[in-house]
Amino acid sequence: MNLDIDAAAVERLADDLADIPDELHDEVRKVVSKGALNIKNGMQRDARSVGQTRHLSRAIDYDMNSDTEAEIGPNLAKTQGPLGILYTGTSRHGPVLSVNGPADREEPRFELALIRAVETLL
Numbered sequence: 837m838n839l840d841i842d843a844a845a846v847e848r849l850a851d852d853l854a855d856i857p858d859e860l861h862d863e864v865r866k867v868v869s870k871g872a873l874n875i876k877n878g879m880q881r882d883a884r885s886v887g888q889t890r891h892l893s894r895a896i897d898y899d900m901n902s903d904t905e906a907e908i909g910p911n912l913a914k915t916q917g918p919l920g921i922l923y924t925g926t927s928r929h930g931p932v933l934s935v936n937g938p939a940d941r942e943e944p945r946f947e948l949a950l951i952r953a954v955e956t957l958l
Contacts, residue, residue, distance in 0.1 A: 863953035865903040871946040872898040872906035878938025879908065883922075886932060891916040909935070 880893040895914035899907050910920030925931040 857957075860954065860957055861903045863957065864950070865900070867946065867949040867953050868904060868906055869900055870949065871942050872900070872908050874942045874945065875908050875935070875938045878941060879933075879935060882933055882937065886922065889916055889919055889922070892919045892922070895919070 876896055876898045879896045883889060883893040883896060886892070891914075892910065895910045895917035896908075897911050897914075898909075901907055909923070910917045912918055912920065922932040923935060
């Protein structure tokens with residue numbers, strides 16, 4: 837995928853979130869899950885705008901890997917899931933779709949939700 841995300845910053849955030857108190861885990865999981873759902877929905881909207889890929893939007897889903905991590909994108913096992921290559925491009929063609937838009941739109945809501953989750957437990 838062609839993401840404009842600072843991997844080191846994401847790893848530091850994941851490490852910090854892994855060290856959170858137990859009572860905060862449920863709240864963080866809810867925030868991460870809602871953020872992943874919002875990004876998935878944005879990717880689905882974008883995928884519906886591309887020509888002959890009417891089923892690709894239904895192939896986009898997300899899985900929670902842990903309380904602090906979700907994997908979002910086309911599921912290769914679903915119809916037109918292999919068209920996820922539209923996000924990465926090939927050696928001959930660049931990407932047609934991008935996760936940057938949905939992820940960038942979700943970022944401020946995600947950060948605010950995390951702050952609110954922490955504040956409610958303090």
